[in-house]
Every structure is written in C-alpha cells, then in structure tokens.
Amino acid sequence: MRPLRLLAAEFPNLACEQLTATDKASSKPKKLHLKPSEGAADSHTEQPPLSPTSSQRLPTLPNNLTVAEERPAKRSHSSTSTHPHPTGDHETDEEVAFSPAYDALVENEPKGKMSEMSDDDFLSGGSDDDFMDESMDSDFEEEDGTQYLDDKDDKPQKKAYEVDFTVLTEGEIKKAQSDAIEESCAILALTPENAAVLLRHFKWNKDRMIEQYMDGSQKLLEEAGVDLTGSNKPELKTVPGFMCDICCEDEDGLQTFSLRCNHRYCADCYRHYLSQKIKEEGEAIRIQCPSDGCKVLVDPKSITMLAGVGVLSRYYELLNRTYVEDRENLRWCPAPNCEFVVDCPVSQKQLHEIVPTVFCTCGHHFCFGCGSNDHQPCPCGLVKKWLKKCEDDSETANWISANTKECPKCQSTIEKNGGCNHMTCRKCKHEFCWVCMGPWNEHGTSWYNCNRYEEKSGIDARDTQAKSRASLERYLHYYNRYANHEQSGKLDKDLYIKTEKKMTMLQSASGMSWIEVQYLDAASKVLQQCRQTLKWTYAFAFYLQRNHLTTIFEDNQKDLEMAVEALSELFEKPTDQLANIKVEMMDKTAYVSNRRVILLDTTAKGLQDGTWEFTVEF
Amino acid sequence: MALPKRIIKETERLVAEPVPGIQAIPHDDNLRYFDVSIHGPAQSPYEGGVFKLELFLPEDYPMTPPKIRFLTKIYHPNIDRLGRICLDVLKANWSPALQIRTILLSIQALLGAPNPDDPLANDVAQRWKEDEPGAIATAREWTQTHATP
Numbered sequence: 001m002r003p004l005r006l007l008a009a010e011f012p013n014l015a016c017e018q019l020t021a022t023d024k025a026s027s028k029p030k031k032l033h034l035k036p037s038e039g040a041a042d043s044h045t046e047q048p049p050l051s052p053t054s055s056q057r058l059p060t061l062p063n064n065l066t067v068a069e070e071r072p073a074k075r076s077h078s079s080t081s082t083h084p085h086p087t088g089d090h091e092t093d094e095e096v097a098f099s100p101a102y103d104a105l106v107e108n109e110p111k112g113k114m115s116e117m118s119d120d121d122f123l124s125g126g127s128d129d130d131f132m133d134e135s136m137d138s139d140f141e142e143e144d145g146t147q148y149l150d151d152k153d154d155k156p157q158k159k160a161y162e163v164d165f166t167v168l169t170e171g172e173i174k175k176a177q178s179d180a181i182e183e184s185c186a187i188l189a190l191t192p193e194n195a196a197v198l199l200r201h202f203k204w205n206k207d208r209m210i211e212q213y214m215d216g217s218q219k220l221l222e223e224a225g226v227d228l229t230g231s232n233k234p235e236l237k238t239v240p241g242f243m244c245d246i247c248c249e250d251e252d253g254l255q256t257f258s259l260r261c262n263h264r265y266c267a268d269c270y271r272h273y274l275s276q277k278i279k280e281e282g283e284a285i286r287i288q289c290p291s292d293g294c295k296v297l298v299d300p301k302s303i304t305m306l307a308g309v310g311v312l313s314r315y316y317e318l319l320n321r322t323y324v325e326d327r328e329n330l331r332w333c334p335a336p337n338c339e340f341v342v343d344c345p346v347s348q349k350q351l352h353e354i355v356p357t358v359f360c361t362c363g364h365h366f367c368f369g370c371g372s373n374d375h376q377p378c379p380c381g382l383v384k385k386w387l388k389k390c391e392d393d394s395e396t397a398n399w400i401s402a403n404t405k406e407c408p409k410c411q412s413t414i415e416k417n418g419g420c421n422h423m424t425c426r427k428c429k430h431e432f433c434w435v436c437m438g439p440w441n442e443h444g445t446s447w448y449n450c451n452r453y454e455e456k457s458g459i460d461a462r463d464t465q466a467k468s469r470a471s472l473e474r475y476l477h478y479y480n481r482y483a484n485h486e487q488s489g490k491l492d493k494d495l496y497i498k499t500e501k502k503m504t505m506l507q508s509a510s511g512m513s514w515i516e517v518q519y520l521d522a523a524s525k526v527l528q529q530c531r532q533t534l535k536w537t538y539a540f541a542f543y544l545q546r547n548h549l550t551t552i553f554e555d556n557q558k559d560l561e562m563a564v565e566a567l568s569e570l571f572e573k574p575t576d577q578l579a580n581i582k583v584e585m586m587d588k589t590a591y592v593s594n595r596r597v598i599l600l601d602t603t604a605k606g607l608q609d610g611t612w613e614f615t616v617e618f
Numbered sequence: 619m620a621l622p623k624r625i626i627k628e629t630e631r632l633v634a635e636p637v638p639g640i641q642a643i644p645h646d647d648n649l650r651y652f653d654v655s656i657h658g659p660a661q662s663p664y665e666g667g668v669f670k671l672e673l674f675l676p677e678d679y680p681m682t683p684p685k686i687r688f689l690t691k692i693y694h695p696n697i698d699r700l701g702r703i704c705l706d707v708l709k710a711n712w713s714p715a716l717q718i719r720t721i722l723l724s725i726q727a728l729l730g731a732p733n734p735d736d737p738l739a740n741d742v743a744q745r746w747k748e749d750e751p752g753a754i755a756t757a758r759e760w761t762q763t764h765a766t767p
Contacts, residue, residue, distance in 0.1 A: 292720075
C-alpha cells in the first residue's frame with residue numbers, strides 16, 4: 001500500500017514538469033532547470049486542467065533514451081538549480097484534482113509510455129534542491145496521500161502482482177483441524193478420533209475421504225488404521241509368564257501393551273519405541289506396531305496413553321505440521337522461530353503465471369510457491385533455473401571456450417594475453433597463427449599480419465568463438481547486475497542500523513523530532529525492497545526473448561534502477577545535508593516506490609496473460 | 619553402562635544355538651562389538667566363501683538397528699566397496715523385535731538373491747543387469763581370491 005499512499009506526493013511534481021516541458025522547447029530540457037522561476041506559479045495553478053492531456057505529450061521511446069543519457073548532465077546542475085517545486089504547497093483539494101489525471105494515465109496509457117513520462121518527472125525531481133525550507137509540509141503529504149487513496153477506493157485496489165493470503169496462528173490451525181474433524185464426524189457418524197485418523201489418511205481431503213468411505217469402508221478403515229469395533233480400548237495389562245521380545249525382561253507384574261494385532265511388548269519398550277519414532281524420526285501418523293512387518297498403526301489414543309509429556313507435545317506439534325504440509329494452500333513461514341502459517345490459494349500449477357509473494361505477521365516476506373525469499377517479478381521456475389546456472393560450473397567452461405583456443409598440435413588450452421599473433425606453444429613448441437590457427441611457416445613473409453584471414457577454417461573458428469563469447473557476455477551482463485544488487489541487499493542488513501544511527505544524529509543536528517526523521521527509514525526500506533526486486537528483474541530478463549515487450553520491460557527496469565541509484569546517493573549524503581533534502585528524498589522515495597509497483601504490475605500482468613516469451617521452458 | 623538384558627540374552631543364544639553357516643562372537647573388551655563370519659549360500663556365486671563382517675550394537679539398540687559392514691571384499695550389487703550394505707531391515711524397516719540373528723540371516727539371504735534394481739554399487743549393478751553371467755563369474759572369482767580361507 002505504501003507506494004500508493006506516497007503517490008500524491010509525487011504527482012503534482014509530475015504534472016508541473018509536463019507543463020513546463022511543453023511550455024518551453026521540450027528539446028532543450030536543460031534550460032528548464034536553469035531558468036525555471038517564471039513557470040512556477042503558472043504551472044501550479046494550471047496543473048489540474050493540463051494533467052489529463054499530458055499523456056499526449058509523452059516523449060516517444062527514442063526520446064526517452066536520449067533523456068536518460070542526458071541525466072548525468074542534468075544532475076550536475078542540481079546544486080545550482082532554482083527550479084521551484086510545488087510539492088510543499090499543495091492542499092487537499094489539489095490532491096483530489098490530480099487523481100483523475102493519474103487515473104487516466106493508469107487506465108489509458110501503455111505502461112511503457114507511462115514510465116517515460118515518469119522518467120521525466122524523476123529527472124526534474126532530481127534537480128530540485130531548493131524547497132527544503134518547505135520540508136515541514138511534507139508530513140501532510142502522506143496524510144493527503146492516504147486520503148487520496150481512499151478516494152480511489154471505489155476501484156479494485158489489488159495489483160496484478162499481489163495475491164490474497166491470510167496469516168494463521170497455531171491456534172487457528174488447530175481450530176481448522178477440529179472443525180474439519182467435527183464436520184466429518186457428523187457426516188460419517190464416526191468418533192472424533194476415528195474421523196481424525198481417517199482425515200489424516202486422506203491428507204485432509206474431505207470430499208475424497210467421504211466418497212471412498214461410502215464406496216467400501218471396511219478395507220479403507222483397515223488401511224487407515226481405524227478400529228471401529230472399539231473393543232480394543234488401549235490399556236496396560238500384566239500377563240503371567242510374559243517375556244518382552246524387545247528387552248527380554250520377564251519379571252512378574254511387568255506392564256505390557258499391545259494393539260489389536262496382539263504383538264505384546266512391555267510398556268517401557270513401547271514408550272521407548274514411541275519416543276524414538278516421534279522425537280528422533282519425526283513420525284506421527286504412520287507409526288506402526290513395533291513387530292517386524294506388522295502394518296497395524298499405533299492410534300492416537302494409545303500414544304496419548306503411553307507417551308510422556310515431552311513426547312506428546314512433540315507429537316501434537318508433528319500432527320499440526322503434517323496438517324500444514326498436507327494442505328496445498330498452507331505453508332509455514334520459513335523465518336527462523338516464526339510459528340505462523342500462511343494460507344494462500346495459489347496452487348503449484350499456477351506458479352508459471354504468478355509470483356505469490358506473501359507477508360508474514362513476523363515481518364518476513366517470502367514466496368508462497370517455493371518458500372524462498374521474495375523474488376518478484378521472476379517466477380519460481382526461472383529462479384530455480386537461474387540459481388542453478390549461477391552455481392554451475394558451466395559458465396567456467398563457457399569462459400574457457402570464449403577466451404582460449406587449443407594448440408592445433410597438442411591440444412593444450414591457451415589464453416592469449418597479449419603480444420602478436422605468432423604463437424609458440426609452450427608445451428610442444430608448435431608455432432602457429434592465432435588468427436587462422438594455421439602453421440606459422442605457411443605465412444611466408446607476411447609476418448605479424450595474417451593474410452589468410454578470410455580462409456574458411458579461420459572464419460569457422462572465429463564464428464564459434466564469437467558466438468560463445470556473445471553468450472558469455474550476455475550471461476555476465478545479467479549476472480553482474482544481479483550479483484550487484486544481491487551484494488547491496490546483503491549490506492542492507494547493516495543499513496538498518498546505519499539508518500537508525502543516522503536518524504538519531506539528524507535529530508540532534510537539526511532539532512527535528514523522531515517522527516519527522518522517519519522519512520529516512522522509509523527511504524531505506526524502499527531501497528531494500530527495490531534492490532530485491534531489481535535483483536530478480538535481471539534473472540527474469542536473462543530468460544526473455546528479445547521483442548518489444550522485453551524492450552519495455554528493460555526500460556521500466558532501467559527507470560527503477562536509476563531512480564534507486566539516485567535515492568541511494570541521496571541517502572548516503574552526510575548528516576548535515578540530510579535535513580535539507582528531506583522533501584527531495586521523500587519525493588524520490590515515493591517515485592522509486594511507484595516505479596517498482598509499475599514494474600511488478602506490468603510483469604505480473606504479462607505472466608498472467610502469457611504474453612512474455614521466454615528462451616527456456618519452466 | 620551395564621549391558622541390557624536383551625543383548626546378554628541374544629549373545630547367549632547366539633553362542634548356545636548358532637545359526638548354521640553364521641558365526642557371531644562378541645569382543646571380550648566390548649560386548650557390543652561382534653566379529654561375524656557368514657558362509658556364502660549354496661548355489662550362489664559366493665558358495666564356498668567365508669565372509670567376515672563387523673557388527674556393532676549402538677546405544678539405542680534395539681530401538682535403532684545394529685551397524686553392520688563387510689570386511690571381506692565382495693562383488694555384489696547391494697554391497698559397496700567399503701562393505702556397506704543396502705538392506706531395508708537395516709534402515710527404514712528396522713523393528714525392535716528383530717534380532718542380530720535375524721539380521722544376519724537376511725544378509726545371508728541377500729547373498730543368495732542379489733537385487734540389482736536397488737543398487738548400492740552402481741557399476742556392479744549395471745554389469746549385473748547387462749551381463750549377468752559375466753557378473754556372476756566375477757563374483758565367483760572374487761570369492762575365490764578374497765573369501766576362501
């Protein structure tokens with residue numbers, strides 16, 4: 001929700017920029033930042049009427065590219081720029097006035113264009129430095145933003161990348177089980193114990209259970225280990241002249257136990273056996289009679305009677321665990337020591353069209369499909385492939401084939417690290433030409449200049465090498481960026497502590513309150529989130545076919561990445577400057593966050609509609 | 619720790635009524651450690667061989683299965699180069715009602731009926747499936763070289 005809430009803060013900025021850009025010659029964006037003072041008031045008042053049409057003036061794709069290239073130049077102006085920023089002075093009614101414009105954009109504009117416009121906006125945001133005196137207003141923005149969000153509530157708020165889920169506690173899990181048991185009891189006229197055993201046997205698939213129960217109950221009951229007769233109440237007995245086959249004890253008055261199969265053992269051995277099965281082997285519903293080859297299951301009643309407190313609590317825990325594992329719509333939160341369960345209707349079959357990221361109450365967010373950390377927008381199948389590829393040594397081989405050749409005579413692998421094309425194999429002393437791989441003595445007098453370059457064997461060799469090199473470079477391109485964000489993500493663990501320290505320092509330096517410095521925390525959270533997303537966009541992009549959708553995706557990706565870098569740069573500024581860039585930072589935070597939403601949303605929609613074309617099956 | 623009654627009784631019975639073709643003698647200094655020898659079953663490539671094994675009863679015995687390993691080299695699809703044995707009752711299908719003697723009988727039976735479909739030694743199992751007479755000949759050869767006293 002956060003991105004939407006902050007949208008309002010960004011928006012006026014955006015509308016203003018569109019206006020100024022069209023007022024001035026749009027081909028000279030730099031001017032706009034250098035002489036902006038006149039436009040400020042006008043743009044401010046004219047914003048609402050202009051915004052809805054602003055989409056028509058979106059730069060086309062090539063323009064966008066140019067703009068992006070100009071960015072560094074623009075940024076360098078940022079310190080001297082006097083372009084006024086409207087963020088500080090908008091009021092609630094203005095916010096509302098903007099929303100139709102935004103709606104129109106969201107509804108009518110292809111995402112690619114949307115991103116371009118926002119990109120422009122981002123640029124201007126990056127160069128506005130001098131509204132820091134208005135920074136106090138910014139707290140209202142968020143409130144206004146919330147309101148703005150409420151205004152839009154008549155439309156569905158769920159984004160394409162979001163999934164429905166609920167977080168359940170252990171109590172709720174138990175309740176769900178007892179509810180299911182109760183219901184089955186009523187339908188099949190079974191005791192709760194038997195119903196529970198039967199349900200577990202059918203992995204809590206009530207319908208299938210009832211169906212099969214109706215078909216032929218006796219065999220089914222035996223299979224599941226249900227005893228309907230009720231004659232064998234679990235009890236401890238002393239049997240005269242008994243010797244336990246497990247421990248060989250035979251003293252009088254020995255307590256013994258057996259299931260309906262009459263394999264009788266002493267109570268101590270039975271307890272020991274159950275504790276071994278439950279505590280060491282983690283078995284709960286499939287514990288068989290200790291006798292060799294006997295398939296009779298130890299029923300819960302007997303376990304309750306025999307097992308000690310410690311073993312029993314573990315037993316119940318295991319029952320709960322089996323319940324969660326048996327249900328496809330449930331998954332434990334994988335965070336350490338977290339005991340919540342997430343209930344999400346996304347099935348394994350849907351995983352190629354949706355990336356179900358869920359947020360546990362403990363704060364951990366993870367993929368419901370595979371249990372690993374959030375990897376939106378990349379689907380689970382691609383994540384698996386990508387990680388395998390990264391781990392594989394195949395890329396080493398790829399490197400070798402791209403960077404080395406083999407000696408034509410002794411087949412030693414050679415990497416040429418400089419010098420001329422006259423190679424002498426260190427191993428077999430064979431002399432050959434690096435270009436055509438032919439023997440050097442055939443080169444006659446054309447030393448150091450292979451004139452056999454066009455010969456077929458040479459071309460073939462070059463082609464194979466070029467292909468291999470291209471694929472390697474492609475992989476490395478994506479991998480480096482992926483690894484970069486992963487590394488940054490790892491450093492983010494320290495970032496949290498750093499942020500807190502910064503916030504404290506800023507408080508004492510600027511006299512702002514704790515609430516007022518929260519924007520740093522917000523920025524750091526958004527940064528982390530975006531890095532995580534960016535990381536996986538590279539894995540995703542690696543497997544995409546080259547087509548126009550991919551181009552749009554990469555544009556979106558680039559926008560987000562640049563925005564993230566810009567925000568990151570602001571974030572790293574020394575404390576004494578931080579107070580002055582508060583509004584700018586909040587703007588950027590909102591912008592970055594919005595870019596992420598757009599990227600995820602378009603990607604998720606594409607996955608759902610099956611419009612992405614991948615280079616691999618997954 | 620005192621030796622459980624179960625182990626004492628089993629050992630007594632192993633000595634008093636030995637299983638034909640199987641010998642299990644506990645070490646004097648460690649009564650949980652047994653020297654075992656099994657005669658290769660008749661009509662098998664291991665016929666005539668005497669195979670040495672070591673057997674150890676872990677702390678939890680009989681709740682957990684004994685640990686057993688071949689010491690004599692043997693060419694068999696379910697026994698690997700280190701002498702480890704792939705046998706269900708030594709793992710998941712162990713029951714505390716099983717005993718040393720029953721386990722050793724199972725191993726003897728395994729020698730008589732190799733199961734190349736559930737292999738431990740992949741190369742041996744593959745040969746067993748592709749060229750059974752050849753594999754059996756090798757097994758016989760190995761029995762001659764390594765297991766004949």
